[in-house]
Amino acid sequence: MHIQEELQITKPLEPGHEVALALLLTREYVARLFEEGLYEPEGLSDQQFNVLRILKGGPKDGYLVKDIRCRMIYRFADVPRLVNRLEARGLVKRCENPADRRGSRVQITAKGLALEAKMHGRHQALCQQVDRCLQAEERVTLLALLERLRNDHRSQLEALGKP
Amino acid sequence: MHIQEELQITKPLEPGHEVALALLLTREYVARLFEEGLYEPEGLSDQQFNVLRILKGGPKDGYLVKDIRCRMIYRFADVPRLVNRLEARGLVKRCENPADRRGSRVQITAKGLALEAKMHGRHQALCQQVDRCLQAEERVTLLALLERLRNDHRSQLEALGKP
DNA sequence: CTTGATTGCATGGTGAAACACCTATTCTCT
DNA sequence: AGAGAATAGGTGTTTCACCATGCAATCAAG
Numbered sequence: 212m213h214i215q216e217e218l219q220i221t222k223p224l225e226p227g228h229e230v231a232l233a234l235l236l237t238r239e240y241v242a243r244l245f246e247e248g249l250y251e252p253e254g255l256s257d258q259q260f261n262v263l264r265i266l267k268g269g270p271k272d273g274y275l276v277k278d279i280r281c282r283m284i285y286r287f288a289d290v291p292r293l294v295n296r297l298e299a300r301g302l303v304k305r306c307e308n309p310a311d312r313r314g315s316r317v318q319i320t321a322k323g324l325a326l327e328a329k330m331h332g333r334h335q336a337l338c339q340q341v342d343r344c345l346q347a348e349e350r351v352t353l354l355a356l357l358e359r360l361r362n363d364h365r366s367q368l369e370a371l372g373k374p
Numbered sequence: 375m376h377i378q379e380e381l382q383i384t385k386p387l388e389p390g391h392e393v394a395l396a397l398l399l400t401r402e403y404v405a406r407l408f409e410e411g412l413y414e415p416e417g418l419s420d421q422q423f424n425v426l427r428i429l430k431g432g433p434k435d436g437y438l439v440k441d442i443r444c445r446m447i448y449r450f451a452d453v454p455r456l457v458n459r460l461e462a463r464g465l466v467k468r469c470e471n472p473a474d475r476r477g478s479r480v481q482i483t484a485k486g487l488a489l490e491a492k493m494h495g496r497h498q499a500l501c502q503q504v505d506r507c508l509q510a511e512e513r514v515t516l517l518a519l520l521e522r523l524r525n526d527h528r529s530q531l532e533a534l535g536k537p
Numbered sequence: 538c539t540t541g542a543t544t545g546c547a548t549g550g551t552g553a554a555a556c557a558c559c560t561a562t563t564c565t566c567t
Numbered sequence: 568a569g570a571g572a573a574t575a576g577g578t579g580t581t582t583c584a585c586c587a588t589g590c591a592a593t594c595a596a597g
Contacts, residue, residue: 212525214517218445222431225498226513227505231404235447237520238401240527241394247531256583268385276546282381284398289584291547296583313545313592335388342390344526345519350389353519354377356512357400362375363507364403368410419553439576452554454577459553476562476575 234360241341249333253326258285262293263302263327266319273306273318302326397523404504412496416489421448425456426465426490429482436469436481465489 214232215224224232242257250257265282266274274282280290294317297303302323305315319327342350377395378387387395405420413420428445429437437445443453457480460466465486468478482490505513 212528213521217524218447220431220445225501225505226510227501227503228498229517230508230513231408231501231504232447233517233520234397234401234404237524238397239448240524240531241397244527244530245394268383277544282383284381284395285402287585292583295547311545311593315546335391338388338390338394340390340530341394341523341527342388344522345393347389349519350393352515354392354396356508356516357396358376359507360504361380361400361403364407364504365375367407367503368403440574450555455553458577474563474575478576 230360244340245334245337248337249330253330255326258283258288258293259297260327260330262290262297263319263323266303266317267324267327271318273316275308275311275314275316277314279317297323393523407503408497408500411500412493416493418489421446421451421456422460423490423493425453425460426482426486429466429480430487430490434481436479438471438474438477438479440477442480460486 214220214229214236217236218232245257250260253260255263261283262279265279269278276290276294279294280286280288283290294303294305298305300322302320304318304320306318308314308316345353377383377392377399380399381395408420413423416423418426424446425442428442432441439453439457442457443449443451446453457466457468461468463485465483467481467483469481471477471479508516
């Protein structure tokens with residue numbers, strides 16, 4: 212189903228507009244797939260799950276808040292409060308950071324690891340489902356084109372002095 | 375810059391996971407480009423601008439709320455309140471709908487048309503900027519691959535009975 | 538060492554989103 | 568025509584995101 216059909220647009224679209232719409236729209240589908248299939252059943256938000264995964268893959272003494280933030284997909288995430296909510300559920304804890312006492316180290320707890328492990332299988336299944344309709348070569352192409360878009364936009368944003 | 379590098383992920387990624395991350399991340403770049411370059415300077419949200427464009431492209435007597443909703447990128451948008459905010463700024467007005475008095479027709483006002491016209495040029499420029507780094511053939515490829523992902527996910531969602 | 542600047546984080550307040558619920562109107566079927 | 572189901576959309580409430588502010592710790596320069 213084409214974009215025009217899906218959004219019931221009658222006018223012809225500018226080429227770039229079509230690309231932008233396709234990105235936004237496809238992202239909605241994928242996000243919704245993970246939301247309904249993985250996050251919502253566990254009462255987690257996508258960002259919360261992302262934090263758990265980041266911590267699980269990180270060093271044993273945890274990460275500072277800023278280290279979490281720069282690994283998140285959404286760069287302006289309100290990480291302190293995300294950590295608060297995870298901490299309130301016992302999935303995460305804060306420890307003092309002797310090296311720099313301005314920040315505390317955020318560590319994943321055993322309960323957090325258990326939840327991540329529980330969700331891991333379904334996460335992988337959803338990832339495979341995303342990938343299933345692409346051939347290996349198509350995936351490479353898609354990733355390369357998306358990367359080109361990102362690099363182009365990053366240079367544009369940097370040219371405007373945005374971090 | 376690869377995804378691993380950008381998100382500082384050390385482990386190798388599952389193929390599908392990489393596709394999903396690339397989509398989410400690239401969408402963030404594009405959304406941010408439009409946000410900073412177009413929406414934020416006018417004090418509109420992306421959804422509000424989307425409503426303005428939908429109304430501008432629609433029939434002269436406007437759309438019902440549900441007609442707006444099904445044309446939005448985000449399908450669960452809280453359209454009544456979006457319209458409230460636009461109405462409070464005088465960009466949009468509600469009129470009675472004699473044919474079916476359950477719903478009112480939402481029309482764009484002259485002020486709304488003027489604002490859309492003011493933003494139109496920059497919107498086109500940003501669209502072209504998105505497209506600039508793609509050759510015509512690459513754009514076709516990218517659109518086709520994204521469409522394949524959407525179609526696949528739509529059938530999955532429908533199989534789960536989700537609208 | 539001490540002063541000023543910077544970094545890292547927490548928090549307060551405002552506004553919007555997400556969820557459900559409620560009302561009014563229309564449709565359907567007998 | 569009338570009763571129940573379905574549709575359209577408004578509203579209430581809680582939660583969350585975003586902005587700015589404030590504080591504590593560190594760094595840099597003299």
